[in-house]
Amino acid sequence: MTKQADVIVVGSANLDTTLRVCRVPAPGETLLASGSSVTPGGKGANQAVAAAAAGGKVHFIGALGRDSAGETMRESLRSHGVDISGTHLLQAPTGTATVIVDDSGENLIVVNPGANALLSIEHVDEVLAEIEAPVVLCQLEVPLETVRAAAEQNPGRTFVLNPAPMMSADRLASVLLLTDILVPNQSELAQLTGREVPTTLDEVTDCVNGLEYRGAVVVTLGALGAAVFQTVDGAATHVPAPIVNTVDTSGAGDVFCGVLAYGLSQGSDLVTATRRAVALAAESTTFHGAQMSSRNPV
Numbered sequence: 001m002t003k004q005a006d007v008i009v010v011g012s013a014n015l016d017t018t019l020r021v022c023r024v025p026a027p028g029e030t031l032l033a034s035g036s037s038v039t040p041g042g043k044g045a046n047q048a049v050a051a052a053a054a055g056g057k058v059h060f061i062g063a064l065g066r067d068s069a070g071e072t073m074r075e076s077l078r079s080h081g082v083d084i085s086g087t088h089l090l091q092a093p094t095g096t097a098t099v100i101v102d103d104s105g106e107n108l109i110v111v112n113p114g115a116n117a118l119l120s121i122e123h124v125d126e127v128l129a130e131i132e133a134p135v136v137l138c139q140l141e142v143p144l145e146t147v148r149a150a151a152e153q154n155p156g157r158t159f160v161l162n163p164a165p166m167m168s169a170d171r172l173a174s175v176l177l178l179t180d181i182l183v184p185n186q187s188e189l190a191q192l193t194g195r196e197v198p199t200t201l202d203e204v205t206d207c208v209n210g211l212e213y214r215g216a217v218v219v220t221l222g223a224l225g226a227a228v229f230q231t232v233d234g235a236a237t238h239v240p241a242p243i244v245n246t247v248d249t250s251g252a253g254d255v256f257c258g259v260l261a262y263g264l265s266q267g268s269d270l271v272t273a274t275r276r277a278v279a280l281a282a283e284s285t286t287f288h289g290a291q292m293s294s295r296n297p298v
């Protein structure tokens with residue numbers, strides 16, 4: 001039987017361990033941490049949670065290990081109302097990220113992709129064929145060929161790509177051909193175009209105008225909000241962010257993508273969906289943690 005959803009997220013899930021230290025250790029040095037926390041993460045999981053918290057019926061398609069980290073991730077996604085029936089359980093470790101952060105905010109991050117690297121084309125094809133949804137949202141923390149398969153199996157769906165972490169434009173070219181809406185931040189846009197990181201709206205427009213790509217683009221601009229381009233050769237519509245009391249911007253991009261995808265699934269035009277995404281992503285910077293909480297409904 002075909003299932004119905006607003007948004008399907010195909011992507012990564014990691015269990016993140018953060019260790020707080022007085023300073024980042026030198027190679028070979030042992031330091032004692034002053035505290036630690038374990039939090040659900042991974043761009044795919046974060047974006048799925050954000051879309052669900054915004055009000056969406058969301059399916060997450062990813063790969064987790066049959067270990068305690070995988071169980072924690074499944075519990076977390078379920079508790080946020082995300083449907084995880086399309087998640088593949090594998091004999092591999094669940095993806096993890098270990099973050100060492102010092103008092104000045106300097107950090108070291110080591111990611112072990114684990115099961116994320118094994119998310120297969122076959123699994124994604126099989127699950128996608130069973131779910132009807134107007135929007136599919138992907139990032140680049142799972143194999144590129146799997147992302148391409150998700151983009152290909154898309155009759156009548158809007159395919160939204162957050163190209164993070166960015167790879168070379170050449171490697172991404174075949175996926176870009178299948179993408180309807182590309183959502184890079186400023187440094188990802190710079191990497192895509194081989195230029196300096198654009199800082200002004202004019203520089204962002206120059207970069208977007210130089211893209212070899214046919215769809216729409218929404219560039220996130222941190223505290224400046226976002227710039228919407230209906231076509232790469234057009235002008236920007238700037239959506240400014242509200243001034244908020246920012247304490248932690250990590251995961252703001254994920255909140256943005258999840259909320260944008262949900263808005264599009266409800267028939268909002270790109271600028272309207274971006275306004276909501278900017279507002280909720282700004283709000284997410286006012287508390288700690290990468291995953292948007294369900295106390296932020298649209």
Ligand SMILES: Nc1ncnc2c1ncn2[C@@H]1O[C@H](COP(=O)(O)OP(=O)(O)OP(=O)(O)O)[C@@H](O)[C@H]1O
Nearest residue numbers: 185220221222223225241249251252253278281282
């Ligand atoms: N300091 C801030 N004040 C208000 N809004 C912010 C701020 N930083 C980020 N945002 C909101 O979050 C969105 C995404 O931010 P950004 O462009 O920094 O993405 P990102 O680099 O992918 O983020 P991250 O990697 O930290 O998750 C912005 O479009 C904006 O709406």
